[in-house]
Amino acid sequence: MLAQWSTSGLFAGFAVAALVVFISGLRLTGLADKLADRTGLGEAITGAVLLGAATSLSGTIVSITAAYDGFASLAYSNSIGGIAAQTAFLAVADVTYRKANLEHAAAELANIFQSVVLIVLLALPLLAVNVTEFTIFAVHPVSLAIPVIYILALFATRDLRETPMWRPVSTRETRTDSPDKEDGETRRTSTARLFLSFFALMAVMGVAGWVIAKTAAEITGRMAFSESLVGALATAVVTSLPELVTTVAAVRRGALQLAVGGIIGGNTFDTLFLTAADVTYRDGSLYHAAGMEDYFWTVTAILMTGVLLGGLILRQRMGPWRIGLESVALLVIYAGAIAIQATAG
Template sequence: MLAQWPMIALLAGFALAAAIIFFSGLRLTILTDRLADRTGFGEAITGGVLLGAATSISGTMVSITAALDGHASLAFSNSIGGIAVQTAFLAIADVTYRKANLEHAAAELANIFQALVLIGLLALPLSAMVLPEVTVFAVHPVSFLIPLVYAGSLVASRIVRETPMWHPVSTNETRDDVPEEESDAARKQLTLRLFAMFLVFMAIMGCAGWAIAKIAAEMTIRFDLSASLVGALMTAVTTSLPELVTTLAAVRRGALQLAVGGIIGGNTFDTLFLTAADVSYRDGSLYHAVGMADYFWVVVSILMTVILMAGLLMRERKGPIGIGLESTLLLMIYAGAVVLQVIVLNG
């Protein structure tokens, strides 16, 4: 059906789906912050799990839909490309937070631990690439391992938060995770209702993600574009808009741990796209059906995560240009990777 759509209709449909994802993500930030206070899990864990999963739902649908349609490169690069751009979004949030370096003010051990887990999860598709193309029901064994590691990290993150073995030094710029006071009207709103609203917005974003996958696949074929290029720089950026919106909104609300945790948690959740895509891809191992242009973004994402984790540990108060040095490096690395992808890797 999309093959008969004129170009203007394809672009309009893509823009509409992107707008739906954008505004739904804004609403999800408010709901997640309130749920963090109601459940007592804290901003870092709630941001990493609830907000990370919710804002990633559209990207999940893109990878699954692309894999089902046989577009392995689009499915893979959408997942990994999203991790890179979302990490760059955290640097943009640092630019908007003028009191101090965001990674300094949002000191939280759970976020550092999740960044470490993310590096390990990103190493798994690299290991699949160098291992033989062995599959179980057309699914590579690494795809079974990724969700197990992810689930274990959630349990470990809760332990790290509840019984930490060390604490970050508190400074005048450190913003502690303190539950907000709610009005009587807000208090009457049941937590169950908040979760219901949360799920509704997730469903809306999932539908928008499905539409983006279909339109992106059609544009790839129609204009003979590289699937890796479209996945890493088009669908990944578009479906990552909720992370940008929610991060900036969280910083504005003073929920700094939620902002950082939402990005790192979303990135960790995005590795599950690979499992979902590999299961959906019926022509063998997804990891052996993609090329070096796709794995390029795995290396970029690992490098950016290492720099982010270093920033969370060193906690520089102010960088040379008003933002953290790690934020400057993140923006430079991502911009350089985009240039390499467009000019070098895709000719």
């Protein structure tokens, strides 16, 4: 059906779907913050699980749809490119928080642990591509290991929050995760209704993600663009817009752990794109079908996560332009990666 659309119509459809994703993301932050208080899970875990999964749904649909249609590189680069983009968004959020370095103020051990898990999960595709291709019903064993590690890490994160063996030093710039006071109208809204609204927005974003995947695949073929370039710098950035919106909104609400946890949790959740895409890609291992341009973004994502992890541990109070040095480094790395990819593409 899309083959009959004009090129301008395809770009218009892509833009409308991107706008839907953007607007939906605006509403999600407030709902996630309320649910963090109502459920007692805390901002970091709610950001890592609930908000991270919700804002990543459109990207998941893009990777699944692209893989099913045979666009292995687009499916892979959409997942990994989104991780790099979202990590850069955290640096943007740091710019908007003027009181101190965001990574210092949002001290939370769960976010540090999730960053370690993310590096491990990102290393698995590199391991897969460097050994002989082997699949089980056209699914690589690494794709089976990723969700297992992800789920085990969630349980470990919960235990870490309940009985931490390490605690960050509290300073006057540190913002603690404490429940917000609800007004009368908010209290009248049941927790079930909050969840219902949250999942409704997720569904809308999922449909928008499907439209983005279909239009992007058609544009890629029609304009002879590189799948990796489109995946990492078009679909990945567009489907990552909810993370940017929700992160900046969370910072402005003072929900700093939710902001950082939403990005790191969303990035960790994004590795599940690879499993979903490998299952729907029927021509063998997704990891062996992806190209070196795609693995360039994998290494970039690992590098950016390592820098972020260092910032979370070091907790610099203030750096240049009132942001952390790690935020400056993240923006430089991401901009450099874009320049290299654009030149190569």
